[in-house]
Amino acid sequence: MELNVTRRKFLKISGAVAATLAVVELGFDDKTARAKAKELKISELKPTPTICPYCSVGCGILVYSNGKDVVYTEGDPDHPINEGSLCSKGTTVRQVYTTEKRITNPLYRAPGSGKWEEVDWDFALDKVAKNIKDTRDRTFVQKENGYTVNKTEAIAYMGGAALDNEETYLLSKLFRAGLGLTYIEHQARI
Amino acid sequence: MADYIKFVDVTKCDGCRACMVACKNWNDLPAEPEDFNGSIQSHRDLTANTWNVITFNEHETSDGNFEWLFRHMSCLHCNQAACEKACPESAISYTKFNSVVIDAEKCVGCGYCVQNCSFGVVQLATYKDKNGSEYRKAQKCTLCTDRLEQGLQPACVVACHTDCLIYEEKDLVLAEANKRLGEVKERFPNANIYNPQGIEGTNTIYLLADKPSVYGLPENPKVALSQVVWKDYAQPLGKMMLGATTMAVIGAAISNAVRKDRPEGDHDHE
Numbered sequence: 001m002e003l004n005v006t007r008r009k010f011l012k013i014s015g016a017v018a019a020t021l022a023v024v025e026l027g028f029d030d031k032t033a034r035a036k037a038k039e040l041k042i043s044e045l046k047p048t049p050t051i052c053p054y055c056s057v058g059c060g061i062l063v064y065s066n067g068k069d070v071v072y073t074e075g076d077p078d079h080p081i082n083e084g085s086l087c088s089k090g091t092t093v094r095q096v097y098t099t100e101k102r103i104t105n106p107l108y109r110a111p112g113s114g115k116w117e118e119v120d121w122d123f124a125l126d127k128v129a130k131n132i133k134d135t136r137d138r139t140f141v142q143k144e145n146g147y148t149v150n151k152t153e154a155i156a157y158m159g160g161a162a163l164d165n166e167e168t169y170l171l172s173k174l175f176r177a178g179l180g181l182t183y184i185e186h187q188a189r190i
Numbered sequence: 191m192a193d194y195i196k197f198v199d200v201t202k203c204d205g206c207r208a209c210m211v212a213c214k215n216w217n218d219l220p221a222e223p224e225d226f227n228g229s230i231q232s233h234r235d236l237t238a239n240t241w242n243v244i245t246f247n248e249h250e251t252s253d254g255n256f257e258w259l260f261r262h263m264s265c266l267h268c269n270q271a272a273c274e275k276a277c278p279e280s281a282i283s284y285t286k287f288n289s290v291v292i293d294a295e296k297c298v299g300c301g302y303c304v305q306n307c308s309f310g311v312v313q314l315a316t317y318k319d320k321n322g323s324e325y326r327k328a329q330k331c332t333l334c335t336d337r338l339e340q341g342l343q344p345a346c347v348v349a350c351h352t353d354c355l356i357y358e359e360k361d362l363v364l365a366e367a368n369k370r371l372g373e374v375k376e377r378f379p380n381a382n383i384y385n386p387q388g389i390e391g392t393n394t395i396y397l398l399a400d401k402p403s404v405y406g407l408p409e410n411p412k413v414a415l416s417q418v419v420w421k422d423y424a425q426p427l428g429k430m431m432l433g434a435t436t437m438a439v440i441g442a443a444i445s446n447a448v449r450k451d452r453p454e455g456d457h458d459h460e
Contacts, residue, residue: 043340072215072216073215074212074215074345074348074349075348075349077348082351084348085208085348085349085350085351086208086212086349086351087206087208087351088206088207088208088210088211090208091208091211091212091215091349092211092215094215
């Protein structure tokens with residue numbers, strides 16, 4: 001094998017090798033570059049505080065979303081109830097949004113029909129309002145055993161754990177005093 | 191910066207499994223449903239996509255009653271880690287947070303770390319590249335090193351609601367561990383602090399309610415001497431020899447070439 005290396009060439013090659021090694025070994029730390037890439041998961045995102053929808057404890061949760069998707073959820077360290085911790089169910093709250101089983105439109109099953117079909121919100125809200133009005137008008141009792149009761153027992157209302165004091169007060173007022181419901185329950189009690 | 195370590199006080203654990211879910215949530219690991227296997231423990235063992243599991247031990251107390259012994263099982267981040275010693279590619283290293291992490295780009299999926307881990311923590315995950323061919327990488331708990339770098343606590347510690355898991359300064363943790371040991375000694379006579387010295391201690395210290403063997407932990411894990419010799423002496427020496435050989439070959443080639451370049455007439459001056 002013949003190797004035509006002049007002294008000048010040899011020095012050039014050594015210099016190039018040394019420069020490459022310097023860049024690879026010292027100048028560019030790929031580890032920190034990668035660590036930064038991983039941390040981007042939440043570092044650029046602004047958390048939105050919310051309340052856990054599951055049980056009645058009402059833990060605070062921070063939701064990190066990038067506008068398109070929920071990237072991460074974590075217990076809110078500033079929330080007085082859970083101080084950052086969460087149970088295993090509350091920790092999964094991100095899946096309420098990300099799961100493929102999530103229902104994104106109101107579904108309607110017509111009387112006698114065997115299947116659910118997607119409807120728009122206007123139809124669904126009108127239908128609910130109409131049924132409440134019809135049912136209440138049909139079943140309203142003004143007097144019972146000589147007492148004024150002004151009630152209907154044909155409708156029940158169920159509240160959820162994510163409601164706060166003020167919301168539950170207003171909802172009780174609407175359904176008990178306003179519509180005359182007697183069956184008012186809470187999701188966490190059944 | 192003071193040394194921080196993770197402390198697992200199993201006597202405070204209520205088996206809620208929030209740490210398991212928090213780990214999956216932060217690290218975006220897929221769920222791995224398993225069939226019922228005779229216990230309410232959710233997963234039989236750690237896998238490459240399940241980096242921590244709460245083990246449920248059915249235990250009979252001295253007065254004949256039943257109780258659960260829980261343990262948050264994940265990588266202990268040994269100070270002398272057998273996986274790091276076993277890795278031929280130097281893909282496993284210690285960080286400034288004393289956590290032991292695997293560099294996925296250097297890992298070739300040989301599985302030596304899986305065989306050598308004292309606690310059965312490291313496992314191989316199988317992935318598919320874009321051509322559909324399979325490749326494997328070793329995976330395990332990272333102690334959320336990416337979170338630590340940003341001043342956040344590990345995801346499992348944040349989720350824990352009984353303070354069974356805490357991440358604190360080492361001195362405070364050791365003091366707390368000793369205090370708790372005194373408090374639980376009456377209820378759990380065999381209670382002990384698990385911080386095996388055969389591997390120079392770990393960065394996850396346990397307060398166990400019973401002997402380590404009850405929890406499936408080795409009483410005194412050690413890194414095999416052959417591994418230490420291999421990693422700390424044989425490998426660097428081998429690299430040095432390789433370098434020396436390369437230099438010798440290049441040097442010989444150059445000197446050979448230089449000698450050939452010399453014109454014939456030079457003999458006169460000698």
